Amino acid sequence: MRHRHSNDSLPTSTPEFTLTIESVAYGGSGLGHKNGKVVFVPGTLPGDRVRVLTRKEKTNHINAALKQIIEPSPIRTAPEPGFIIPKSSLAYSPGFCYFYTDYENELIIKQTQFRSLMEKEMVLGNGTILDPIASPVPTHYRNKIKLNVEDDHGTIRLGYVMANNETVLNLPLCPLAVNPINDYLAELNSQPGFRHSLKQGMELTLRYTEHNGVVFWRNKPDRNMSWLREETALGGISVPCGSFFQVNSVVCNLLLERVGYYLDKIAPDVVLDFYCGIGLFSVAAAQRGIDLTVGIDQDPSAIKAAEYNGNHHNLKNCRFIAGDAGKQAQDVLETYPDARTCLIVDPPRTGMDYRCRSLIANSGINDILYISCSSDTLARDIASLAKNGYQVIETQLLDMFPRTAHFESLTHLKLG
Template sequence: MKESVCCIQRFHKKGYGTGKSPGFSKPLHVIGGVIGDELIVEVKTKQRAFIKQITHLSPYRTVPKCSHAPSCGGCSWQQVDYLFQLEQKQQRVHELFACFIKEQFILKSILSCDQIWQYRNKMEFSFSQDRSGQQFLGLIFAGSRGHVFNLQECWLVSVWFSSVVAQVRLWWKQSGLSAYRLDNTGSLRTLIVRQSLSTSDRLVMLTVSGRPEYALNKQQIQQFIQKILLTAPEPEKVSIFLRIQQAIKGQPTQFFEMHLHGPDHMLEKLNIEGKTLTFKISPTSFFQPNPRQAEKLFSSALQAIQGPKKHILDLYAGTATLSIVFAKIADRVTAIELNPHAVFDAKVNKELNHIKNLEIICGDVGSKVQELKNDPDFIFPDLVIVDPPRTGLDGKAIKALLELRPQEILYISCNPVTQAHDIQLLMPKGYQLVLLQPVDQFPHTVHIETIALLRLF
């Protein structure tokens, strides 16, 4: 590897420090670099480098808590002062939406996170093995192509997560099993760990290969359960699942779940504007990974809307969290979600929170909207809520929005890049962006959540 000098001038979209270096025509992306750093780096590829020595400390640099920083790909900004993280995220949102800024547009200041450590309620860890058979269970190295390191600690979650990883690693060594490989051999794929921040519920799910020759036997499964229970202060409240992932070439991947121990779900609670709401979370259902900050997110979204509304339509509804939050300002709410497991949880959540004005529909957003429109009794929504995956709205969803033409669209996004792209498609059809609220859901990472309100003019 070649050594070079590099002065960090900005951040890469993945959080790396970026700067020019003598002898290189393109800027270098330095893992762990901070704006204002002067560094001696080792250049691994044409543009990627690692810090060998810091010759001048950035005023925005701080000491990370975690021993894995900055090489861990889980969070790239532990070495960046938190207030500077917020400034960088606010600036990023401003740059992405600069072309939308008009007199009626309000870009609010980013909502900071009160708890910047141990804020997550879910992590997914990977199993891996090298050619010599050495075992790795943890997260992915930053800048690597899927290389896993053995995780010892993680400051984004409670210490229980690390205890689970340690016990599963011991079980793995004794089990005789191998990690799953891309050639569809091996058994162990991923380990998902969840812990409620408002109840004592915990959940662990081991994902394994669906090939019969790599199946776990009864003894291996029982030993896995026992290792997990060793970590728990209340073993009876730990939900344990085995998920079988069947990947057959030329066919859609299938998943099968086995409930091994404890309750078949966990509960999480959110306090939204003084009201406590309870949500059931199944092992594969999506729920906001930072519940305390989700309370700020949902409260802010609710405050952006001037109620009451006759009909709110919630697309990509998941477990109907937003539908339940917004039911208080609507005569009627309709939620559409494709995942049947999430729909089942949504219906339970509706009952748990005594919501009477919510209808939950399972199916594809585009086709279900068409079915609703063809119903003679259908009341067109005056507000549509969308909270899509990172890829943004698909063509069917955009088409559905334009056909429904609600007076307002509330677009919540975990990826402001795709959100800006989608809003650009909606604006020529009469919509204007009137409010944008950035939210810091994930301190020490580059990720930004944004609430956008569009209004039909």
């Protein structure tokens, strides 16, 4: 039961008010209520009693900034040493939203969010939500970071953009980055003139692999930069600097293990891999002896790398197509429509585009493995597929991004 205090009766138009945080919404903001309206407060946890400042008020919700923690939540802890604590949630970043509690609590909160999203869209049906897969390393796991530059009247800040979308929190190191990246960043900062080479609005990317060490670039990587080599559970995988690869190498291997489990269980003759990137899941399928894998991605550099990775692993059963999945899907789905085909989709945060989603829904393919980094668009896409008879069999959270608001998931759908 939520405890009521005398100042809970203040009108919602009051710029400042107090409330108790009841849960953490998907996206990382604490959630409470004021006079029938939902209140979102970044930087808070369930059980926090807080004083907040109204930032924006809508018909049914209020976005507020944390001013004071009056009474801390029982699950609130001090961040690990070296973490810079923003002085208010105006400087708060979703990238650090769970640094204020133990990782065990974070995983419970994320699993609750995941279940709530699936149930809200009524897409779970008789499907099972499996226990979450935790990241064995909750900090210092990111093999890539992208830092923003702010020039504040000659003072250069290098770090992450905060919740106000303006301020950059200057970070001498990133508590999420692998140690070699932090060591390299410290070395860059120690070089005379390095900060003077940074300009307002610039992005600085640092990327690490065991094979290549740390490389960095400003804004976009040079076209002539050598490909990187990632060591994975499949063996060596080549990745162009500007192409996508999972930022958590350890959980990436756990995801590959789970995809392999479902491929063995489904035992398809053909695997279609939409949004395939550098061909990671196509290679995983081909290595399991599946007759044919066909990958599609709009990044031509990634497709070149996918072809290289297939050849490098002596896989003759991999085919890759450069192009938009929504535009290429029709021909591919018409070519391989039977029940012995399994479709893997791993779209960006925006989910599948409407055309691709519609074509898949009407394809008649028996099994779909949907890998998602954004559970709200996952739920939307599953709801669309469900109208054509697809049912969730199992779904599972994999915490690819510990200490942040984000997580990965893997869902097995079957045509019912």
